[in-house]
Amino acid sequence: MVRSNKPSAIGLGESIPQPTVDIKDNILNASLPTGESIVVHLYGATVTSWKTNGQEQLFLSQKAHLDGFKPIRGGIPLVFPVFGPPPQNHATSSLPQHGFARNSNWEFLGKSSSESAENPGEIAVKLDFGLSHTMLSEEFRKAWPYEFGLVYSVTLTRSALETALEVRNEGQQNFEFQVLMHTYLNIEDISNIRIQGLESKTYVDKTSNASSHTEESPAVAVTGETDRVYQGLDPATPIVVSSDEKPIFSVTRESLTDVVVWNPWIEKAKGMADFGPDEAYKNMICVEAGSVAAWQTLEAGDSWVGGQSIKSRL
Numbered sequence: 491m492v493r494s495n496k497p498s499a500i501g502l503g504e505s506i507p508q509p510t511v512d513i514k515d516n517i518l519n520a521s522l523p524t525g526e527s528i529v530v531h532l533y534g535a536t537v538t539s540w541k542t543n544g545q546e547q548l549f550l551s552q553k554a555h556l557d558g559f560k561p562i563r564g565g566i567p568l569v570f571p572v573f574g575p576p577p578q579n580h581a582t583s584s585l586p587q588h589g590f591a592r593n594s595n596w597e598f599l600g601k602s603s604s605e606s607a608e609n610p611g612e613i614a615v616k617l618d619f620g621l622s623h624t625m626l627s628e629e630f631r632k633a634w635p636y637e638f639g640l641v642y643s644v645t646l647t648r649s650a651l652e653t654a655l656e657v658r659n660e661g662q663q664n665f666e667f668q669v670l671m672h673t674y675l676n677i678e679d680i681s682n683i684r685i686q687g688l689e690s691k692t693y694v695d696k697t698s699n700a701s702s703h704t705e706e707s708p709a710v711a712v713t714g715e716t717d718r719v720y721q722g723l724d725p726a727t728p729i730v731v732s733s734d735e736k737p738i739f740s741v742t743r744e745s746l747t748d749v750v751v752w753n754p755w756i757e758k759a760k761g762m763a764d765f766g767p768d769e770a771y772k773n774m775i776c777v778e779a780g781s782v783a784a785w786q787t788l789e790a791g792d793s794w795v796g797g798q799s800i801k802s803r804l
């Protein structure tokens with residue numbers, strides 16, 4: 491999205507209402523003058539709420555731990571530097587499933603607001619979060635001893651939620667990483683949901699021995715446990731989630747060519763201690779933009795940026 495670099499109206503004597511940003515107990519609340527809002531926990535830099543028109547767009551388990559005890563079950567946990575259980579004999583082998591970003595304490599780097607170039611008067615707010623090797627627990631630093639810096643930007647506009655991650659290699663050694671924005675979308679009823687934009691793409695089905703398939707459906711329905719890694723997608727082609735044939739979310743990406751579609755369904759939902767209530771699997775679908783089918787190599791001194799933009803209730 492193109493925005494003007496106009497400075498914030500505050501102090502200029504202009505009357506454009508500005509976003510509000512509060513931080514309390516390591517939780518940030520930001521809202522736009524038009525009413526849209528987000529909540530971000532410094533633990534994991536996890537976005538746990540995104541409201542538009544008074545409606546919650548992200549799913550958060552009622553049993554999610556919000557005290558730093560374990561990664562937050564819901565919202566948008568960030569997966570880095572490994573997706574899933576780490577492979578053996580790899581630099582990430584000693585890390586937990588999905589790495590350390592979602593279970594480390596990030597710092598708030600600051601906020602900025604800007605005016606939409608397309609719709610003057612429409613204000614967006616961007617919150618930046620940082621995590622570097624010096625901030626990791628000793629355990630994580632030992633398990634992945636690279637000198638890195640992450641800057642995660644969460645931008646709330648009137649029509650979208652954008653999340654972007656910059657990965658910097660600040661050391662002398664190259665490193666490999668995977669990244670994923672594990673977005674839990676809030677839905678009314680999984681039986682009415684269809685996902686478009688995946689047809690003819692190859693996917694690995696993690697529920698059946700990582701077997702490889704080609705998606706045949708132009709509108710994928712979720713009728714049982716689903717855990718698929720779709721690969722090699724064009725990031726500019728939106729993944730559209732519809733309910734009762736009405737589009738409710740559209741996800742475009744930048745530099746993220748894989749998309750994971752996950753729903754734990756009945757048994758797995760019951761088996762997760764932090765997932766609740768049991769039937770809540772009907773109210774969520776994870777559409778996760780990432781780069782996970784292969785490894786990104788980042789050379790010493792280089793940086794990489796990837797992100798997603800989610801539009802809701804289109």
Ligand SMILES: O=P(O)(O)OC[C@H]1O[C@H](O)[C@H](O)[C@@H](O)[C@@H]1O
Binds near residue numbers: 574717718750751752
């Ligand atoms: O339980 P978690 O570690 O949060 O992982 C939750 C899920 O994340 C992704 O969607 C993976 O593809 C699934 O295999 C995994 O079950």
